[in-house]
Amino acid sequence: MNWEQLLSLKRFGDTNKRLRKEQDETRLGFEVDYDRIIFSSEFRSLQDKTQVIPLSQTDFVHTRLTHSLEVSVVGRSLGRKVGIKLLEKYPHLQNIHGYHANDFGAIVASAALAHDIGNPPFGHSGEKAIGEFFKSGAGKKYKEQLSPKEYQDLCDFEGNANGFKILTESRVGREGGLRLSYATLGAFMKYPKESLPKKPTKHIADKKYGFFQSEKEAFLDVVTDLGLISRSETDISYARHPLTYLVEAADDICYTIIDFEDGINLGLIQEEYALEYLIKLVRNTLNIQKYNELSNTQDRISYLRALTINTLINEAVDIFIKNEEAILKGEFSSALLDKSMYEAQINDIIKISIDNVYNSPEVLDKEVSGFEVLKTLLHIYTTAVNNNFDGTLTEFDKIILKKLPNTINTEEESLYKRLLSVCNYVSVLSDSKAIMEYKKIKGLSFNI
Incomplete structure (x- = not known):
């Protein structure tokens, strides 16, 4: 891999290469990435998502948002310090191409800012709850209708892969997702592989997976542009972006x-x-x-x-x-x-x-509650969406569908994409919003 290619300013939809020396120094492309993440609704929802202590009422306990901001600050320092040393080693990056040490800091800061953007409510237990729904809960019935990799995506629902989906997924009026630079997307991808095979080696890049099958083309576009090294002859697996x-x-x-x-x-x-x-x-x-x-x-x-x-x-x-x-x-x-x-x-x-x-009682008790909340939401939402597609809607399903956002394509022919869109919707709910939706479904929100 080479640094000039790894520091790509390309964005989704670009037809011409963006050159660093032609960038506006008052608002550098990598800094635009940071701005776009900050202003996204998915990032804002992190203010009410668990870091460690769920739904804590104390003002000094971290949420996913404060954690992400702090990781970004540390990442910026790491990137700048590394950038200074790399430009000393490779002076042509600055003398010919125009890169500066702060560019490295901006890329790492942006990727770090987004690193938890795909995490569901209730911390890592939220990922496990979604996975368990498909592995051993009501969602297990879909297994035979999905490919092994599609089913594995759901059984090991991964916040990193969901983050890549949020950052890159096209929808009407938002083609290419947030349209971040490929350098930032590359630095974001901690596990540049698909869900199967699971942990094929002890390499850190194989610990988890980094994209859903629905974003396979976007992933391949990014890694090809950055020149990341393929690590498998049979499956999609790449070496990490150095940053x-x-x-x-x-x-x-x-x-x-x-x-x-x-x-x-x-x-x-x-x-x-x-x-x-x-x-x-x-x-x-x-x-x-x-x-x-x-x-x-x-x-x-x-x-x-x-x-x-x-x-x-x-x-x-x-x-x-x-x-x-x-x-x-x-x-x-x-x-x-x-x-x-x-x-x-x-x-x-x-x-x-x-x-x-x-493992404190406070954390474990609220993780148990989180499991029940997410299991219920997934069951109700997936049932309504799939009954709509099959033409078997109940009156209750009709009410539920009216509450769901139009980002869920209920007419999507692919069962996998319908299920994944529901998971993605649930994943971007804040802890409080998920609990509120659960109470409404259970009839617990009436003031009698």
Whole structure:
């Protein structure tokens, strides 16, 4: 892979190549990507979606939106720092083609901003709930009418693939989705493969999948333009865009440290754990006098968090540059922080978060409720949409169809696309909206 091709400014529908040196410096193409994501309705819905603590009423616990903004900020720093070093190594990128270090930052920031845009309500349990509906619930009856890959898409409903669908799916008046640059789309794709075969290797790019069968053509268009390396002779599987490693590192840094911080602020993790584990990461940069002057838990944890994030940003940049040639060849097979000198400390922090936050009664109780909400919505909506297509509508189905948006094509001949459109609609609901729709269906929203 080569950087000139990887930094493509092309957008869906372009017939001519967009040259970096011809860009308007006041609003660069990669920065337009950021703007389009920010103003999308799908991004706005993240303000009421679970990060870790579902439906928390406290003002310091992160939602998917605040998490995405923070990942974007970290990603921008990672991209700029890497960009400076790459332009020193490949001066022609700047001297001939006009690229700047901030371009790398803008691409990573945009991809990082969108990294959770496809996640359904109720966190990762929402993905599992949708998958279970088709794997062992009422949706299992559709298995024989779908191809193996179509059915696997539904059984392992994946937020990353759904995100790619949101960013690229054409509909009337919105051809090409958000029409992001292919560089940003490439950096967004953490798992550039289809749902089958499942985890064929231990390579990080094979951990999950990155596109639904409905977006296969769009995916192939992007990877071809970027010159990504094919990793399979029989199935659709490609090496990652190099900047994807930075998007992933930004996410890893934020959820590792900030979920830990949320747990401490909620009282689920004792402060002394934070001191013990975070200080191990910042011994060389900690100002003891300043730290001792901080009078409350939140300020002390915030100070350690800021130092820790800075430490891990510099660590990730060093690992990326050290392995850049292997990354360009598609031969780097792990996440950047898996190669970190702080891997043991990071794993210790994650384990504490799993034990005390992710598996806390508050989280588990609301995940159970989320399963029931999504199972009910999927059953009611898929039944109505398919009964409409089959000409067997009930009176209840007719009412439900009036409530569904016209983004669901009830006349679509493909059963797979009908089912996927319902899943996509449910996935973009906020936590509160999903619960409200569930209560309406169950007759629990009347004021008597």
